[in-house]
Amino acid sequence: MTEDEARGWVADRFDAQVAGKLEEMATMIADETTRQNLIAPSTVAGIWSRHIVDSLQLADLAPADGAWLDIGTGGGFPGLAIAIVRDTAVHLVEPRRRRAAFLEEAAASLGLPHVTVHACKVEAVAERAKTISARAVGSIAALVEAARHVASRDTVWLLPRGRVSAEELAGLSQHARVFHVEQSLTDAESQIVVLRGAFGR
Template sequence: MHKAASLPDVSRETQERLTCFADLLTRWTAKINLISPGDVPHLWERHINDSLQLVPLVQPGTRIIDLGSGGGFPALILAIAADADVTMVESDRRKAAFLREASRATGCRAHVINQRIESVDLPPAPVVTARALANLSKLLTWTEKLVTPDGYALFLKGQHAADELTDAERDWHMTVTQIPSRTAGGSILKISDIRRV
């Protein structure tokens, strides 16, 4: 049983659902590579708390498309803690099976599309999210058709966020807010008005 780190501003019910998710993820990670085995002891601080940073940046109940959902970060964390209606796009069949089971076990509003991002055809959503998936230019290529005109993307990025922004600005017009992450060296990119140069 995973003991939740103390989570500020999270109800007891939310904490219980996050703990259910953490337990399930730990069990499945022993069979399929959802997170690296070395990360399991640091699951709360490295993955769950990292994803929880996005909760204040989305309206409760918002419809979200999450790209390359993998182990459910940040998608399922937002579905649980922000009561978001999340569509997860995940091409790996086994990871998609985990996401379905975790959605069911935690009782959240989440749907899994087991397809490659390039081939997915979904109505645009007000928010598009991704974490540890691809460089910013590629993320913007995928996001452009999936985000509503007045919507925005939230990308959790590591220490090379500034370099990725510089590269992406050659091909993209966008409005960017860079928010320091609680994860060392990381940042959250909030990006709107996405269009090709």
Template structure:
């Protein structure tokens, strides 16, 4: 048990170095971690293999979006699941005036978990229960950024986000080692400006950012 506690402490310290924006909200993320471990026993929120790396694999991985795009304070997170990256953003932005993170999740049990985390941490999150194609369109004029992680291939993410992108909402997607092939397969991205950023938490991962016009 002592070894496990030490590993978790080291994981948290590494995460704070990778994503310093977590630092002011350590208590909130401790609450988040505790709730995640509790709910994980009854519903599958994250891969079991990542439970001892929650801070780096999930919290820091999500928070890096805020650090790379600090000017965006109103996001919609597609298929939020356990809340990554959306709930982490909602905690990091909880003291920012006017910030709001919309989390779309179709699973009622996961939505209940997200509500519990939001309530206990004071996150600036609003949970929308339903399918993306139904819940996303009404949010098009209320957000500046759309994000997702481990949800679907890039062409599908772009298809879901197309109306928002046409309004020059920025799309920021966390992708794993298959990111390059997904870009190759995505002719839908041809009419958009695209930027790829090295992930701070995964050596083979990238942050894929898309917009009609990054300068707007």
């Protein structure tokens, strides 16, 4: 997906106010990346396709209501972008203090009162969520174990990552009652693992 295609995708789905906030967010993240490594500098020029649409495509896979918890939000993706297009509670979990401080400032500047930033690891978060996201997670098993206390058996887990191997796919049944894999809209080499009933309490 090119930058023009990504901007067109956003324009087709959201109104001018939302698009404007996404533009403002992109500018803030690009600017802050010159001071701390929010996103890879090589991806700044492709921020709409590589980060914004890559994040927003998750909204179509999530329940329409309920709290959303994003683990390891980093520079704002996917959680901060999701908060711009949803008005339900969004929790951004980011243990690195400088990044968490940026997320708090960005949420305030963008007028997103439904965003809460947790400057800690997910193990210290108490809120329960209907949707849990974690971008480029390494181990699904480790993530589920760390975050199971914030999930219920109906929670939807959205885990964007690279190509899922056949071995890993076969192993998903050990971590969730129901799972499938969606193809990413932005990268032919990327997929989104969708879990339900992932050992939630």
